[in-house]
Amino acid sequence: xxxxxxxxxxxxxxxxxxxxxxxxxxxxxxxxxxxxxxxxxxxxxxxxxxxxxxxxxxxxxxxxxxxxxxxxxxxxxxxxxxxxxxxxxxxxxxxxxxxxxxxxxxxxxxxxxxxxxxxxxxxxxxxxxxxxxxxxxxxxxxxxxxxxxxxxxxxxxxxxxxxxxxxxxxxxxxxxxxxxxxxxxxxxxxxxxxxxxxxxxxxxxxxxxxxxxxxxxxxxxxxxxxxxxxxxxxxxxxxxxxxxxxxxxxxxxxxxxxxxxxxxxxxxxxxxxxxxxxxxxxxxxxxxxxxxxxxxxxxxxxxxxxxxxxxxxxxxxxxxxxxxxxxxxxxxxxxxxxxxxxxxxxxxxxxxxxxxxxxxxxxxxxxxxxxxxxxxxxxxxxxxxxxxxxxxxxxxxxxxxxxxxxxxxxxxxxxxxxxxxxxxxxxxxxxxxxxxxxxxxxxxxxxxxxxxxxxxxxxxxxxxxxxxxxxxxxxxxxxxxxxxxxxxxxxxxxxxxxxxxxxxxxxxxxxxxxxxxxxxxxxxxxxxxxxxxxxxxxxxxxxxxxxxxxxxxxxxxxxxxxxxxxxxxxxxxxxxxxxxxxxxxxxxxxxxxxxxxxxxxxxxxxxxxxxxxxxxxxxxxxxxxxxxxxxxxxxxxxxxxxxxxxxxxxxxxxxxxxxxxxxxxxxxxxxxxxxxxxxxxxxxxxxxxxxxxxxxxxxxxxxxxxxxxxxxxxxxxxxxxxxxxxxxxxxxxxxxxxxxxxxxxxxxxxxxxxxxxxxx
Ligand code: BGC
Numbered sequence: 001x002x003x004x005x006x007x008x009x010x011x012x013x014x015x016x017x018x019x020x021x022x023x024x025x026x027x028x029x030x031x032x033x034x035x036x037x038x039x040x041x042x043x044x045x046x047x048x049x050x051x052x053x054x055x056x057x058x059x060x061x062x063x064x065x066x067x068x069x070x071x072x073x074x075x076x077x078x079x080x081x082x083x084x085x086x087x088x089x090x091x092x093x094x095x096x097x098x099x100x101x102x103x104x105x106x107x108x109x110x111x112x113x114x115x116x117x118x119x120x121x122x123x124x125x126x127x128x129x130x131x132x133x134x135x136x137x138x139x140x141x142x143x144x145x146x147x148x149x150x151x152x153x154x155x156x157x158x159x160x161x162x163x164x165x166x167x168x169x170x171x172x173x174x175x176x177x178x179x180x181x182x183x184x185x186x187x188x189x190x191x192x193x194x195x196x197x198x199x200x201x202x203x204x205x206x207x208x209x210x211x212x213x214x215x216x217x218x219x220x221x222x223x224x225x226x227x228x229x230x231x232x233x234x235x236x237x238x239x240x241x242x243x244x245x246x247x248x249x250x251x252x253x254x255x256x257x258x259x260x261x262x263x264x265x266x267x268x269x270x271x272x273x274x275x276x277x278x279x280x281x282x283x284x285x286x287x288x289x290x291x292x293x294x295x296x297x298x299x300x301x302x303x304x305x306x307x308x309x310x311x312x313x314x315x316x317x318x319x320x321x322x323x324x325x326x327x328x329x330x331x332x333x334x335x336x337x338x339x340x341x342x343x344x345x346x347x348x349x350x351x352x353x354x355x356x357x358x359x360x361x362x363x364x365x366x367x368x369x370x371x372x373x374x375x376x377x378x379x380x381x382x383x384x385x386x387x388x389x390x391x392x393x394x395x396x397x398x399x400x401x402x403x404x405x406x407x408x409x410x411x412x413x414x415x416x417x418x419x420x421x422x423x424x425x426x427x428x429x430x431x432x433x434x435x436x437x438x439x440x441x442x443x444x445x446x447x448x449x450x451x452x453x454x455x456x457x458x459x460x461x462x463x464x465x466x467x468x469x470x471x472x473x474x475x476x477x478x479x480x481x482x483x484x485x486x487x488x489x490x491x492x493x494x495x496x497x498x499x500x501x502x503x504x505x506x507x508x509x510x511x512x513x514x515x516x517x518x519x520x521x522x523x524x525x526x527x528x529x530x531x532x533x534x535x536x537x538x539x540x541x542x543x544x545x546x547x548x549x550x551x552x553x554x555x556x557x558x559x560x561x562x563x564x565x566x567x568x569x570x571x572x573x574x575x576x577x578x579x580x581x582x583x584x585x586x587x588x589x590x591x592x593x594x595x596x597x598x599x600x601x602x603x604x605x606x607x608x609x610x611x612x613x614x615x616x617x618x619x620x621x622x623x624x625x626x627x628x629x630x631x632x633x634x635x636x637x638x639x640x641x642x643x644x645x646x647x648x649x650x651x652x653x654x655x656x657x658x659x660x661x662x663x664x665x666x667x668x669x670x671x672x673x674x675x676x677x678x679x680x681x682x683x684x685x686x687x688x689x690x691x692x693x694x695x696x697x698x699x700x701x702x703x704x705x706x707x708x709x710x711x712x713x714x715x716x717x718x719x720x721x722x723x724x725x726x727x728x729x730x731x732x733x734x735x736x737x738x739x740x741x742x743x744x745x746x747x748x749x750x751x752x753x754x755x756x757x758x759x760x
Pocket of ligand 1: 100129178229309310
C-alpha cells in the first residue's frame, strides 16, 4: 500500500508541473526547508504549528461525553464546533501540521492521505504519549512505568526500551513521543509521580538522557522524536495538585529543576520540549521567556521546537488571568518561545490576525514552521509518509520486546523487607488476593487496555511460576474508591489454610478506568495511605496467617507504617508492565534475586511531605512530636536474597578544581547467592556560600557479584561534578572539603564516608 500512495503523490506533480525542489530527496534538508518556506502562505506556516487529536480519538470522546459536557469539557480530545469531516477538510487545506493520539497505522495513513491532498503536500507529524512503551496502542509492548524503570538504575536497559518503543511507534506511522518526563518528583500526593524517574536530579538527568538517545538515535527510519517534559517545576506543586504553582528562586530552579533539561539539550540533543502546566513565581511556564528562550535557546543552544501542553496556551488567559484575551495569550506564548499549539481550532485564526495587524512579528511564525518542517524532512516523511499496515501489527509485541519487558520488570522490583519468609521455595498452597492481584493495573497510567494474553497478572504469574503448587485466587473486591467489606470475608476466612498469602494492594492508574482510578494524571491525593479497605484486608489476613507477603502495585509512594512493622515480607513493584505478574512471582519464588532500589523516598505519612533525601541542612533541626522525622523507606534502599558488605573506601586527600576524584570501595557478596548490587556515591559540600543538600547523588554502578566474590568498585568523578549555583548564582565548585559517601542506600548507616579537600 505504501508504494501506491507515494507513487500517487509524485505522479500528481508530474502531470501538472515539474516537482518542486523540496520534494527532491537528494537535496540537503535545509535547502528543502528553504524552498518550501518560500512557497508557503502565512496561513500554511501557522498551520504547521497546529496540532489536533486524531479522528478516532475524537469519535471516542464524543461517545463518552454526553449533554453539556460535550460543549465544555477539555479533558477529552474533541472539538465542540468541528465535525470529523471539518477536521478532514482542515487537513486537506494544510491548516493542521500535526495530530496526537492517533489510534493505529490505518488511521495514520488515512490522515497522511488527507495531507497529501493539500496544496503543498506537507506530511503530518504524528505524536503520541508512548511513555513506557507504545502503550496507548492495542497490542503494543507495555514496559514498566518510568518510576518502575528508574528502580533498576540501569542506563543500558532504559536506552534499549526507548529504542524498542521507537520501533513500535514508527511502525504504526507515528513519529514523536511525548517522553521522557524529566520532572523531579518531590511530592507523592501528585498523581503523576509514577510518570517520573523519581526525586533525584542526577538520576533523572541520566535516565532521561538514556531515553532520549534511545528514541531519537540518529533519526533513522526506526527512530522517533523525543519530547522532554514538562518544563518545569510540576513535580512540586504547592498543594500536591497537578498544575498548581511553584514558587522558586532562579538558583533553586537551576540546582534542582533545570539540570535534566540542560542535559537533554546539550547531551541528548532532544528535538522537542513541552512546557509545563504550572506557573513559576508568578509566570506561567507557557509564557515564560526566561525558560523557553533565554535559558533553553540562548544559553543551551536548543535547536528544536517547543510544544504547548493540552490547552495551556489558552489557560494563560482563562486560568492564570495573565493575559486579557485568547489573542494576547497566544501572542505572549509565541513571543516567549512556543512553537506548536496542542490542541484545537482557535489558535490559527487568532495568530493569523495578530500577524496581519502587526501585533505579532512574522519572524516567530517563520522560525516555528521552519523547525517543524526540518523535523519532517529529516525523519523522511516527505519521501515516505505512509506505513505498511500489515507490517505494523507484526512490529508490535515482538518476542524481543517481550523479553525486554520481562527483563525490565525483573530488574525493577524492590524487596523492602524480608524476615526470612522469602523466597517461598517449598510452598505447596498459595493464596493470591487483593485488589491488584488479577487485573491490568500493573500497566500503570498512559496505557489502554491490552489483549489479555499480552498481560500476565500477578495471579497468573504465580500460577505459572509455582506450577507444581496449588495457587488460588480469591477476589477481595477491586474497587479502591467504593470498597465492599463483604468481599473481604472469603479471602480472610480461607487464609489460614495456605502456606502463604500474597496480598496485592496499591493504586489504580488505569486511564480507561475513569470512575475507579485513584492515581495518575490529574488524580492527586491529600493522603498517602492505602485507600479503601486494603489495610483492613491485610490486617485481617495477618490475624489468620502470619506468612503474608504484601506486594505493592502502585503509581506513587504509599505510607503504611503498620505494614512495615508487622508484615514479614514486603515487595514494592510499582507498575511493572505487561510481564509484571511473572516477575513478581519469580522474585517471591527466588528464581530472580531482586536488585531494584528506591528512586524516591517513601514517607512515613503524608504529614512528612516534602520528605526528600536531598533536603537542606536545616530541614530537620526540629522533630515532629507525633510522627518520626525520618522516612518509612529511604531513597536508594532495596534488599536482596544475598547480603553485601562495603569496606575500604579509598579517596584522594586533595584534588585540584580540574582533577578527577577516584573513589574506590570493596564490595563483597557475603550471602550465598549471586546478586546485582547498586552501589551509590553521594557528596556533601562541607561549607558553601549558599546552602546545599545534606546529600547529593553523583554516581552509581550496577555490579554483578557472585556469592563470596569481592570486587573493587571504582568511580571517577570529575571535580567539576561538585559544582552548583552558589550565592552569586554562579555555577562553580567552591574550594574546601567535601564529604564523599559510598554505600547501598542514602541512609546514613548504609554509607561509608571520607573527606576530600578541593583546592584551586
Ligand atoms: C499531559 C502531557 C501529555 C499531553 C498529551 C497532557 O494532559 O500533561 O504530558 O503529553 O496531555 O496527551
